[in-house]
Amino acid sequence: MKNVTDSFVSLGHWPSAGSFGFNTDILATNLINLSVVLGVLVFFGKGVLSDLLDNRKQRILNTIRNSEELRGGAIEQLEKARTRLRKVEMEADQFRVNGYSEIERERLNFINSTSKTLKQLENYKNETINFEQQRAINQVRQLVFQQALQGALGTLSSCLNNELHLRTIRANIGMLGAITD
Template sequence: MRGAIERLEKARARLRKVEIEADQFRVNGYSEIEREKLNLINSTYKILEQLENYKNETIYFEQQRAINQVRQRVFQQALQGALGTLNSSLNNVLHLRTISANIGLFGVMKEITD
């Protein structure tokens, strides 16, 4: 009977040891899960931050592109207006020169005929 009691005590001691190891394994497993969860949360946050930065850069780029397109259109319209004014002015100047030249020719022809 004594041998059975000793074996029972040894079995209980081994059982306690295995239970302690199982508890440590469980605690370590939970700790590892928590670390992995935090790592996943942190990496997700970083990815979201990068996506936000990319979005803001894209918005800025599109705004600059739109501003440049408007500037280009305004410049083209101003240039067309300036060219129209210049052509109109040149046409008036040429017209006046032509009239002046014709008056000069009429004057010369009048002198010849007189």
């Protein structure tokens, strides 16, 4: 500390103009140099530093303000998107419910239509079977009738002789004559 005080004391006493010397005390000279530089900086740089800090402060405040505005806009857009999402989800649920009910209705319509078609096919099948049975019965009747007729004709041909034949014809003519009168 004594060196510092000595350096200030020696500042007050400048050597005469004819002599020139160096102060070899590094701590004392650095301290003096630093105090001079700081003094000059404070005196001349105070306004510049203050302006720089004010500009920096304004930029930071503007950035914060812009960030807040962007945040507010983002929150607003997020709320709009959430509202839209809820609306779309409700519509999707409605479509899903309507789709399920439509599918169920179509399924019931299909079942009813298929049931009706099956009943019609069953009726057509039964009608076809009845028709084919009638046709088969008629064919069998015709065959039986033809065979019976052929058998009767064969029996008549073998049993009838001319005299019996003439007598049958006269009896039939007599019956016809009685009917017409």
